[in-house]
Amino acid sequence: QVQLVESGGGVVQPGRSLRLSCAASGFTFSNYDMHWVRQAPGKGLEWVAIISHDGGNKYYADSVKGRFTISRDNSKNTLSLQMNSLRAEDTAVYYCAKDPGFQRSYNWFGPWGQGTLVTVSS
Amino acid sequence: DIQMTQSPSTLSASVGDRVTITCRASQSLSNWLAWYQQKAGKAPKLLIYKASSLESGVPSRFSGSGSGTEFTLTISSLQPDDFATYYCQQYESYPLTFGQGTKLEIK
Numbered sequence: 001q002v003q004l005v006e007s008g009g010g011v012v013q014p015g016r017s018l019r020l021s022c023a024a025s026g027f028t029f030s031n032y033d034m035h036w037v038r039q040a041p042g043k044g045l046e047w048v049a050i051i052s053h054d055g056g057n058k059y060y061a062d063s064v065k066g067r068f069t070i071s072r073d074n075s076k077n078t079l080s081l082q083m084n085s086l087r088a089e090d091t092a093v094y095y096c097a098k099d100p101g102f103q104r105s106y107n108w109f110g111p112w113g114q115g116t117l118v119t120v121s122s
Numbered sequence: 123d124i125q126m127t128q129s130p131s132t133l134s135a136s137v138g139d140r141v142t143i144t145c146r147a148s149q150s151l152s153n154w155l156a157w158y159q160q161k162a163g164k165a166p167k168l169l170i171y172k173a174s175s176l177e178s179g180v181p182s183r184f185s186g187s188g189s190g191t192e193f194t195l196t197i198s199s200l201q202p203d204d205f206a207t208y209y210c211q212q213y214e215s216y217p218l219t220f221g222q223g224t225k226l227e228i229k
Contacts (some may be wrong), residue, residue, distance in 0.1 A: 008214065023195075035218075039131040041188055044209065044220055044221070044222050044223045045158075045160075045166065045211070045220040045223075046220070047211075047217060047219065047220070048198075050216075050218075059216045059217075061217045062123075062215075069181070095165055100171075106171075107154075107213035107218055108156040108168065108171045108211065108213050109156070109158070109166070109168060109211075110168060112165035112166055112167075113165065114165055115165055
């Protein structure tokens with residue numbers, strides 16, 4: 001079955017960087033677009049970014065554009081999110097999620113990982 | 123950006139009740155809308171996509187309807203496992219956006 005396991009979260013000071021990873025298994029990773037979605041403590045869901053199955057296309061939420069970079073390594077079945085210039089408002093649980101579309105974006109979210117908490121605080 | 127507004131924000135109901143949650147979009151989505159269920163401390167779970175298509179494995183008491191700018195999620199007979207927070211999400215255009223959530227509580 002599909003399994004997504006995020007890692008890399010932690011406490012980081014404002015202005016610093018952090019890299020999240022999502023290890024995928026149970027499906028052919030290279031055939032599916034992938035998303036990052038976040039949730040601030042006690043708040044709702046916010047889509048962060050998408051990367052196409054081949055890494056050729058990426059889209060970002062305005063709130064992270066220019067600071068965050070989504071990437072993937074299809075040889076290692078791993079999705080990443082490089083987060084630079086972190087702000088207090090980036091504090092959230094970050095989820096990776098699989099797009100259901102085969103080699104295309106359907107843009108809803110199939111299985112999700114369990115999430116990893118990022119806390120930006122001095 | 124497309125704004126998504128859910129109502130109500132909180133809903134109190136009893137086991138066996140029929141409940142409906144509404145989601146309104148700031149512009150037409152056709153039927154590009156999904157619904158998710160989230161329990162405390164857990165990742166969201168997909169329930170409905172394309173406004174009315176039931177995700178595999180989701181109980182048939184869940185149903186979705188609507189098109190354009192107004193959508194509903196209906197639970198026909200509430201079960202104890204259904205008390206959770208529900209979110210709608212539009213995928214008509216980027217950025218993908220969610221409603222603010224509806225918390226379904228036990229009355």
